[in-house]
Amino acid sequence: MSHAKIISLYVLMLLICLAFPSSYESITLLVFAISAIQFFKCFGREDSILEFISFAAIVQWLVAPYIAYKYFEGFSVMAVDSEVFFSIALPGSLMFILGLEIMKKKLVIEFEERIQQPKIFSSVLLIGIGISSFLLINFVPGALKNVFINAQYLTLIGLFYLVIGFEKYRKTSMLFLFGLLLMNAASTGMFGQLFLWSFFFFNLYFQKFKISLAKSVTMGVLAVILLMPVQLLKQEYRQKTWDDTDRKNDIGLLTKLYLSKLKNFENIFDQENLLHFNGRVNQGGIVSMTYAHVPSSQGFVKGSTIITAVKTSLIPRLFWKNKPRQGGAIMFPKFTGRQLMGKTSANISPLGEAYVNFGKNGSLLFMCLFGGFIAWVHGYSSALVKKKPLFIFWMPLLFTGCLLLGTDVNSILNAIVKSSFFIFLVYWMFRLVFRIEFY
Numbered sequence: 001m002s003h004a005k006i007i008s009l010y011v012l013m014l015l016i017c018l019a020f021p022s023s024y025e026s027i028t029l030l031v032f033a034i035s036a037i038q039f040f041k042c043f044g045r046e047d048s049i050l051e052f053i054s055f056a057a058i059v060q061w062l063v064a065p066y067i068a069y070k071y072f073e074g075f076s077v078m079a080v081d082s083e084v085f086f087s088i089a090l091p092g093s094l095m096f097i098l099g100l101e102i103m104k105k106k107l108v109i110e111f112e113e114r115i116q117q118p119k120i121f122s123s124v125l126l127i128g129i130g131i132s133s134f135l136l137i138n139f140v141p142g143a144l145k146n147v148f149i150n151a152q153y154l155t156l157i158g159l160f161y162l163v164i165g166f167e168k169y170r171k172t173s174m175l176f177l178f179g180l181l182l183m184n185a186a187s188t189g190m191f192g193q194l195f196l197w198s199f200f201f202f203n204l205y206f207q208k209f210k211i212s213l214a215k216s217v218t219m220g221v222l223a224v225i226l227l228m229p230v231q232l233l234k235q236e237y238r239q240k241t242w243d244d245t246d247r248k249n250d251i252g253l254l255t256k257l258y259l260s261k262l263k264n265f266e267n268i269f270d271q272e273n274l275l276h277f278n279g280r281v282n283q284g285g286i287v288s289m290t291y292a293h294v295p296s297s298q299g300f301v302k303g304s305t306i307i308t309a310v311k312t313s314l315i316p317r318l319f320w321k322n323k324p325r326q327g328g329a330i331m332f333p334k335f336t337g338r339q340l341m342g343k344t345s346a347n348i349s350p351l352g353e354a355y356v357n358f359g360k361n362g363s364l365l366f367m368c369l370f371g372g373f374i375a376w377v378h379g380y381s382s383a384l385v386k387k388k389p390l391f392i393f394w395m396p397l398l399f400t401g402c403l404l405l406g407t408d409v410n411s412i413l414n415a416i417v418k419s420s421f422f423i424f425l426v427y428w429m430f431r432l433v434f435r436i437e438f439y
Contacts, residue, residue, distance in 0.1 A: 003101070003104070006034070006038070006101060007098065007101050007102060009034065010031075010034075010094055010097055010098050010101060011098065013027050013030060013031060013094060014091060014094045014095065014098070017086075017090050017091055017094070018091055021083060021086070021087045022083070024082070024083070024086035024087070024090050025066070027090060028062045028063065028066050028086070028090060029066075031058055031062065031090075031093070031094065031097075032058050032059070032062065032063050035051070035054050035055045035058045035097070036055060038051050038054070038055070039051040039052055039054070039055040039220075040213060040216045040217050040220060041213060041216075043203065043206065043211075043216045043219075043220070044206035044207065044209075044210065044211035044212075044215065044216045044219075045108070045206075045207065045210055045211075045216075046106060046107060046108040046207065047107040047108070047203065047207070047382070047392070047395075048203055049203065049378060049395065049399050049403070050100055050104055050374070050375055050378050052199060052203075052403060053100065053374065053399075053402065053403060053405070054097050054100055056403065056404055056405070057093060057096060057097070057351075057405050058093060058097075059281060060281060060282070060283035060284065060349075060404070060405065060406065061089055061092075061093045061283055061284050061287065061349070061351050061405075062086075062089065062090060062093055062284065064278055064281045064282035064283070064284055064285075065078060065082075065085060065086075065089070065282055065284030065285065065288070067278055067282075068278055068282055068284075068285065069082040069085075071274075072274075072275050072278060075275055077279060077282065077285035077286075077288075077289075078284070078285055078288045079285070079288040079289045079291065079292040079293075079336075080288050080291045080292050084291060085284065085287075085288050085291060087360075088291060088355060088360050088363070089284060089287060089288075089351060091364055092351050092354060092355070092363050092364060092367045093351065093367070095364045095365070095367040095368040095371070096350075096351070096367040096368065096370065096371040097371060098368055098371065099367065099368040099369060099370060099371025099372035099373075099374075099375065100371040100372070100374065100375045101375075102368075102372060102375070103371075103372040103373075103375035103376050103379060104375045104378070104379070105375075105378070105379035105382050105383070106382075107378075107382040107385060107392075119436065120166070121436070122158075122161065122436055123158045123159075123161040123162050123165070123166075124158065125158070125430075125434070125436075126154040126155070126157055126158030126161065127154070127155050127158035127159065129151055129154045129155075130151060130152050130153065130154035130155025130156070130157075130158065131155055132151075133148045133149075133151035133152045133154070134152045134155070136148065137149065137152065142317070143316070143317055143318045146418050146422075147422060147425075150397065150418065150419060150422040151422070153396075153397050153400070154426075155180065156177065156180070156181075156197055156201075156396075157393050157394060157396075157397065159173050159174075159176060159177040159180075160177075160201065160204060160393045161390075161393060163177065163201075163205065164204060164205065164208055164393070177201065178198075181193060181194045181197055181198065182194065182251065182254075183249070183251060185254070186249050186250060186251040186254045187248075187249035189234070189237060189238045189241060189242060191230055191234065192404070193400075195227065196396075196400055196403050196404070197396065197400075199403070200395075200396035200399075202219070204392065204393065206219075225265075226262075228268050228277060229258055229261030229262050229265070229268065230258065231276070231277050231280045231281075232261055232268065232273055232276065232277070233254075233257040233258060233261050236257060237250075237253065237254055237257055238343075240253060241253065242343070283349050283351075283405070283406050284351075286332070286336065286346055286347070286348055286349065286352060287348065287349060287351050287352040287355070289335075289336035289337070289338060289348075289352075290335045290336055290348050290352040290355055290356050291355065292336075292337075293335060293336050293337040294335055294355065294356045295359075297337055298334065298335060298337070298356070300356060300357060300358065300359050301356060301357050302357060302358070303357050303358065304357070305326065305331070305353060305356070305357060305408070305409065305410070306353070306357055306366070306409055308324060308326065308410065309326065309408070309409045309410035309413050309414075310413065312324065312326065312410060312414065313410065313413035313414045313416075313417045313418075314417060326408060326410040326411075327347065327407075327408065327410070327411060328340070328345050328346050328347035328348075328407070328408070329345075331347055331348050331353070331408050332346050332347060332348060335348050335352065335353075335356045336348065346406075347406060347407045347408050347411070348408060349405050349406055349407065349408065350367070350370055350405055350408065350409050350412065351363075351367065351405070353408050353409050354366045354367050354370070370409070374402055374412075377398065377399075377416055378395075378399070381395050381398060388437075390437075394423055397419050397422070397423060398416060398419050398420065398423070399416075400415060400419070401414070401415020401416060401419070402415065402416065
């Protein structure tokens with residue numbers, strides 16, 4: 001199906017769900033099917049970052065809530081009834097996808113023809129800077145913290161260079177890459193980076209070898225099977241390794257828990273575990289809390305959080321002494337009327353933030369513009385890749401903050417702007433100091 005036909009189909013679904021709100025069930029399933037097909041058709045043959053963002057948004061904002069309403073009624077976290085939720089969330093999600101689709105630019109790289117072999121020195125230098133940043137990050141002032149956070153990712157980018165560019169180092173580099181990601185998960189008790197950077201890696205790796213659609217789907221199913229035990233072991237692992245002041249690294253315990261869950265895989269499909277799994281994926285549950293709380297208890301804020309997000313993402317804290325803080329710790333209680341317990345972190349996502357700012361109708365335009373902005377950033381990056389093909393290895397750094405849309409607009413804009421500045425800084429610094437170009 002052509003790109004124009006896909007856009008037309010999304011427009012048609014939007015018009016149907018607006019005219020016939022009771023059609024939300026059929027439209028949700030159809031949107032899910034289309035986004036899944038688009039993602040798996042792209043994965044392994046061209047860059048699929050935007051397709052993944054679209055697919056993940058549909059799963060988090062629509063499919064997980066649909067399952068919660070249909071199969072976990074009375075047990076789910078949904079705060080409003082299904083018709084109220086989908087009458088706002090479904091058009092908003094469709095407008096976000098339309099923004100992505102309208103601004104999308106296809107990126108296909110012929111690795112053998114376009115990607116010149118990076119120099120060993122460049123790869124080792126990136127890995128060395130990344131490891132050094134990891135060791136020094138606890139000793140740098142707060143104003144430089146974000147620079148060192150981004151610098152840690154240079155280790156992964158350097159390993160991407162080695163895996164894709166040098167066949168003789170491929171196996172060793174892959175082991176090192178996933179070893180680092182596992183160690184990070186074990187030390188922090190957080191598994192998002194393992195998931196995100198694994199996707200980024202395979203998104204590049206499979207493009208090099210142009211895997212078939214059948215293999216793409218198989219890899220997707222396998223990834224879900226392997227990730228389901230992770231969702232169930234997180235809480236138990238954190239309880240055994242976290243205390244009030246410290247987080248312990250126990251990769252042995254992590255491995256033991258994972259193998260135990262995998263060995264008893266049939267238990268994953270118990271209702272309690274499926275409910276837990278749905279709750280972890282279901283960003284729509286938090287969005288529904290904003291629908292219940294705003295405007296009945298908290299008025300619409302008329303774009304204030306968006307304006308603040310733009311300002312704070314563009315102006316460094318170094319030049320803004322009393323720079324306001326946002327994030328889930330502030331956004332969640334304010335716009336849901338509920339408190340986060342203990343070390344729990346959660347946020348209302350761009351879909352919820354659009355609603356609390358602009359209401360049901362105004363949020364539609366914002367979601368389209370926001371999706372268009374993300375696609376524009378991807379399109380600009382794609383144009384740069386066509387001029388400097390090695391930049392494709394740096395694109396993950398730009399999109400770590402928006403691959404899964406569970407945060408807020410401020411977090412996403414912050415990640416894109418600061419990553420862009422960091423990449424620009426690294427490029428020019430090493431071009432002047434070492435006379436080398438990383439991309």
